[in-house]
Amino acid sequence: MNAQDLNKKKAAEFAAQYIEDGMTVGLGTGSTVAFFLDALAEKKIDFIGVTTSNRTAARGAELGMKIVDVDEVDHIDVTVDGADEVDTYLNGIKGGGAALLMEKIVAKNSNKNIWIVDQSKVKPVLGTFPLPVEVVPYGSGQLARKFEREGLNPTLRLDQAGKTLVTDGGHYILDLHLDGIASPECLSDYLSKEVGVVDHGLFLNTADIVIVGGDKIEV
Numbered sequence: 001m002n003a004q005d006l007n008k009k010k011a012a013e014f015a016a017q018y019i020e021d022g023m024t025v026g027l028g029t030g031s032t033v034a035f036f037l038d039a040l041a042e043k044k045i046d047f048i049g050v051t052t053s054n055r056t057a058a059r060g061a062e063l064g065m066k067i068v069d070v071d072e073v074d075h076i077d078v079t080v081d082g083a084d085e086v087d088t089y090l091n092g093i094k095g096g097g098a099a100l101l102m103e104k105i106v107a108k109n110s111n112k113n114i115w116i117v118d119q120s121k122v123k124p125v126l127g128t129f130p131l132p133v134e135v136v137p138y139g140s141g142q143l144a145r146k147f148e149r150e151g152l153n154p155t156l157r158l159d160q161a162g163k164t165l166v167t168d169g170g171h172y173i174l175d176l177h178l179d180g181i182a183s184p185e186c187l188s189d190y191l192s193k194e195v196g197v198v199d200h201g202l203f204l205n206t207a208d209i210v211i212v213g214g215d216k217i218e219v
């Protein structure tokens with residue numbers, strides 16, 4: 001296992017201590033969350049998992065977890081998810097794994113949000129990581145051209161076979177290649193108002209706790 005994965009695993013295993021018997025737990029998506037699912041399975045506690053992607057639902061079921069959709073629960077005690085970048089205000093970019101829409105819905109419906117990251121993801125300013133924007137397929141070409149004109153450098157995300165990636169919600173992703181985001185709030189407002197944008201990967205004022213895996217764990 002490389003150093004980054006080891007640090008992801010450390011953060012994920014640390015997060016497992018926040019989960020108690022009887023809780024309803026939002027389960028994020030990604031490689032760090034995969035370590036968290038393994039750590040949870042080892043705890044052998046009884047909980048309900050709320051999924052944020054088909055991938056997480058499948059892995060959770062494989063591990064013998066009870067996995068439900070967000071509409072099947074009346075509350076979510078805590079959600080544990082990864083992130084692509086986190087700044088010192090605990091704002092972040094998510095969506096590298098194309099699950100940002102369900103992740104944001106689950107996060108917004110959670111009493112507490114915990115992010116698990118390796119230390120390389122902590123940045124003074126967000127925006128080195130391309131910002132994912134989930135868009136409706138119809139008109140996505142026009143939207144991409146508009147973003148291009150506005151200097152947001154969009155690229156249409158492709159899957160491993162080189163075809164247009166389609167999210168679990170049936171949408172496309174435009175990744176914006178920005179050289180740092182000076183005002184995440186302004187960009188978030190701008191993107192949210194664009195017709196055809198379903199949601200974007202700026203998660204502002206969402207995380208309550210960030211667990212950073214490195215030589216030691218920082219919370």
Ligand code: 5RP
Nearest residue numbers: 030031032082095096097099
């Ligand atoms: C998926 C996400 C992931 O949480 C994010 O991409 C981090 O992934 P990983 O843990 O594999 O580094 O937002 O949409």
